[in-house]
Amino acid sequence: MNVASPARTAAVQLISDPWDDTLISGLLSTLSPPLTSHPCCVTWPCNIPAINPRTTISMGKASLRVDCVLGEGAFATVYQATDPVTSERIVLKVQKPANPWEFYINTQLDARLRPAVRHLYSSVRSAHLFNDGSVLLAELHNHGTLLNAVNSYKTLSDKLMPKPLVLYFTVCILNMVEQLHAVGIVHADIKPDNFLLGER
Structure with missing residues (x-):
């Protein structure tokens, strides 16, 4: 303890x-x-x-x-x-x-x-x-947000984002939060529509 x-x-x-x-x-x-x-x-x-x-x-x-x-x-x-x-x-x-x-x-x-x-x-x-x-x-950033990406899958037949892509986004988010915490910054509003998608 x-x-x-x-x-x-x-x-x-x-x-x-x-x-x-x-x-x-x-x-x-x-x-x-x-x-x-x-x-x-x-x-x-x-x-x-x-x-x-x-x-x-x-x-x-x-x-x-x-x-x-x-x-x-x-x-x-x-x-x-x-x-x-x-x-x-x-x-x-x-x-x-x-x-x-x-x-x-x-x-x-x-x-x-x-x-x-x-x-x-x-x-x-x-x-x-x-x-x-x-x-x-x-x-x-003209590729929308993570929420836009998630919602785009609702129009498809299986309606779910593939698990490897979910894991990829999860790792990216955790890395970003870890980088912020390492420099003493806390983000108090983490949600899919606050993540913008870049060129890749």
Whole structure:
């Protein structure tokens, strides 16, 4: 039986709600330098501009054509957009209220993960913080999510994903979680629709 020493036990603080706004604001306020000084974090003294499919918006120096809605959740809408100059497609994650924590975690992935495994996780290019929300610009993974892959098998005759493929995805997920834990990051929302499928 392994019993922690009293000194070590006293240092552990249990958090009942890791998504508590006050807790997150407090953690972000202690950063030095502050998150807003990051070169890819832009603060705007206004509300989020209207973002709708088939409109063009300015986001910093970029002019982007909003193509379509990719998904909607309780606190965010995800759009696909195209840079008309380069034809590059990207993701706009519009969050209300603002969620600078997600951008902070992205900066920590950049800093803590080995370059050999960084590509396993999505990457946020820039964060735009507005009075009423935030917009994250991120790379587009156009092969859907793990949930999309699972659901695609429901249309087939046996309706089940083959066991070797299930094992492959399981090993990939466990490896990704292990890499995060090794650098002191905990992901609190592991589910099939949060795993994007890459080019392979």
